[in-house]
Amino acid sequence: MERKQHGTGEVVFNAINYTVFILYTLICVFPFYYLFINTISSNELTGLGLITFYPKGIHLSNYIQVLKLKGLPRAALVSLARTVIGTAATVFASAFLGYLFTKKEMWGRKFWYxxxxxxxxxxxxILPWFITMMNLGLTNNFLAYILPYIVQPFYIILIKTYVESIPQSLQESAQLDGAGYFTIFFRIVFPLITPILATVAVFSAVNQWNSFTDTLFLMTDSKYYTLQFVLYRYLNEATALASIIKSSQGPVNMNLQNMQTPTSVRMTVSMIVVTPILLVYPYFQRYFVKGIMIGAVKG
Structure with missing residues (x-):
């Protein structure tokens, strides 16, 4: 079997492509790497800005002490709950509405779309939104994290376009066999649109996980605080928190290298908050190209 010969121009083009993408990848990854090595390095050196490319004086006390901060575990559970429940509700509603908007027999389809x-x-x-949420009783209410996010126009458009790329003959044959809209949706359409649903799920999950403004405006009860909102507060109060952590360690356990500083608190809390979504995102990345591109170009 003959190996395909590549011309000089193609080799140069590929080399430039690989170089550009490798550099771009490094640029994207480095901020997270920089954040991580500073959380496990000597806090004294981190505070002086001497940790740049590799860790020095490695220790894990930052994570141990920050995880002991009051309210952090409960905030993590609230964020996890809103992300899972909110994402599931958004994906299902977007899928069903996207499917309905492809049906020409739907009453007022163009108007509603x-x-x-x-x-x-x-x-x-902001003000009309806040008044509406308050009148609906969604202040200090967990449903404030779910209900406003159920109908997302952009996701509906993505799914509608994807559903339109599926051969209509599949749905028509099911209709001839007596299947209704719900049966067609759950047994035929839903399994076929898994790639775009995975894409929407990631977008929605990232949005839910990173949101904190709704907590800022709507929640005064600390039991509804999310991890991002707690991060927001901790970043603003990092100096005070560093003092509290140092005092809780006691004079016997004080170590200049491991002593908490505002910078170490900020970086450690940021790393804890961003890690879960960093772990989930690559798993669903394989669905992105297929999910976004199918149906985008029609012949």
């Missing part, structure tokens, strides 16, 4: 899409471009602002 445009009505949903137009909300992408216009909103009333």
């Amino acid at each position: 445009r009505f949903v899409v137009i909300t992408m471009y216009f909103n009333a602002g």
